Amino acid sequence: MVVELLERQRLGIVGFGAFGRLVAEVLGPHFDLKVHDPAYTHATLADGSDIAMGPLQDIARCDVVVLAVPVAAMRGLCLELGPMLAEGTLLVDVGSVKMHPMAIMVELIPAHIEIVGTHPLFGPQSIGNTVAGKKIALCPVRGTRWRWVSAFLRRLGLDVIVTTAREHDQELATVQGLTHLIAKVIVEMGPLPDRMTTASFDCLVDAVNMVKDDSAAVLDAIEASNPYAADVRDTFFERAAHLRGQFDAQSTP
Amino acid sequence: MVVELLERQRLGIVGFGAFGRLVAEVLGPHFDLKVHDPAYTHATLADGSDIAMGPLQDIARCDVVVLAVPVAAMRGLCLELGPMLAEGTLLVDVGSVKMHPMAIMVELIPAHIEIVGTHPLFGPQSIGNTVAGKKIALCPVRGTRWRWVSAFLRRLGLDVIVTTAREHDQELATVQGLTHLIAKVIVEMGPLPDRMTTASFDCLVDAVNMVKDDSAAVLDAIEASNPYAADVRDTFFERAAHLRGQFDAQSTP
Incomplete structure (x- = not known):
């Protein structure tokens, strides 16, 4: 138990729309979770459990930061978040397109931050009771920790498809x-x-x-x-x- | 057993395309079956059993005659078949549209022949292992034996929707x-x-x-x-x- 607590990483999510919520529900049990969304001061999951909300600065200090915002908000968010991120942070997005947001991230996020693009090929309407067997596309962009992300998602039962943003x-x-x-x-x-x-x-x-x-x-x-x-x-x-x-x-x- | 044989009605099918075949497979076990299709001299079902083939005159003498031909062939078939049919025959079609073929049947089939329009809302690709629970539209056109058809199809487990050709x-x-x-x-x-x-x-x-x-x-x-x-x-x-x-x-x- 102590070992698990010591190993537990901090996961920050920016954006608490349908996909941010989904990420919180699926990954919440495996991380110390914190969410930032200017539209919410308080957030709960479907099971009623409370979620820690915080300013963007708090999210930037997490080990893994998941961006779950509309494509149109990506540039503004990266401009604001980029300078806050510390070396060692892993930045992940979950958008339905990959080329355009990946290009923005590569342009605006400092070179010492690793970047992985993902696209869960399911949503709140199609997830059913479990993510097991569901597909997720994964695009390695910067760094090598996409292998860790891939292995972690596979342990959750997801069908991880490693691909490029263009494909x-x-x-x-x-x-x-x-x-x-x-x-x-x-x-x-x-x-x-x-x-x-x-x-x-x-x-x-x-x-x-x-x-x-x-x-x-x-x-x-x-x-x-x-x-x-x-x-x-x-x-x-x-x-x-x-x-x-x-x-x-x-x-x- | 003897009673069943005595009660067994003769079912004639005109046309042995995908739907004629489907009718033969589903209704074959319940009737003395005979099929007419100028394209075939011999026919077997998916289970390998032989089907009696015969000229249109033989089909016309059946108790129930099912027309499973393309809409475009309906007028020619009704012109040829109409004069052959004896009083007491029940004529049924299985086409994917109802107004146009029903109008042709009413125009060309003698007034003493009962007519029922049906449209099985499933096909060889969607039937699965059973017709139970599958939908079939039924349009009473002439006579009262559509009630017998409806009750019979319901006993097979079909979901019978009684409607008009226009609806x-x-x-x-x-x-x-x-x-x-x-x-x-x-x-x-x-x-x-x-x-x-x-x-x-x-x-x-x-x-x-x-x-x-x-x-x-x-x-x-x-x-x-x-x-x-x-x-x-x-x-x-x-x-x-x-x-x-x-x-x-x-x-x-």
């Missing part, structure tokens, strides 16, 4: 870009039929329901901050327009 | 029209990522996989023969175009 964004442009685009369109079409449904339509609705409550910041990251997302949209709409013409031409008048 | 086509224009449209576009986009996938994307891919091998005739029925499908496509594309503009305007250059 990640290319693949996720389709995976997330397409799902969120389709989900958003379907949600905007209004209430969906729920009586005479097929198994395939039920799957489509499941997909929609998992992402429809994602924040505007997540949608923005996926569609606007992923440099490959516009290409995926273009291809989708080109094919769709072509098909639409075919169906309309065949339709029974 | 069916309105609801399915979204349920199937949207699913097949999206699936077709996604399939045309080429191989999908399968490494860094999210749960919602996996659901989307499940939906695509369930319908991507449907025949061109099914797709044609869903998109071209359903009078409400074009409206659903229009709404989808309007919303999508609007959203596309929003995302493109926000994109990081």
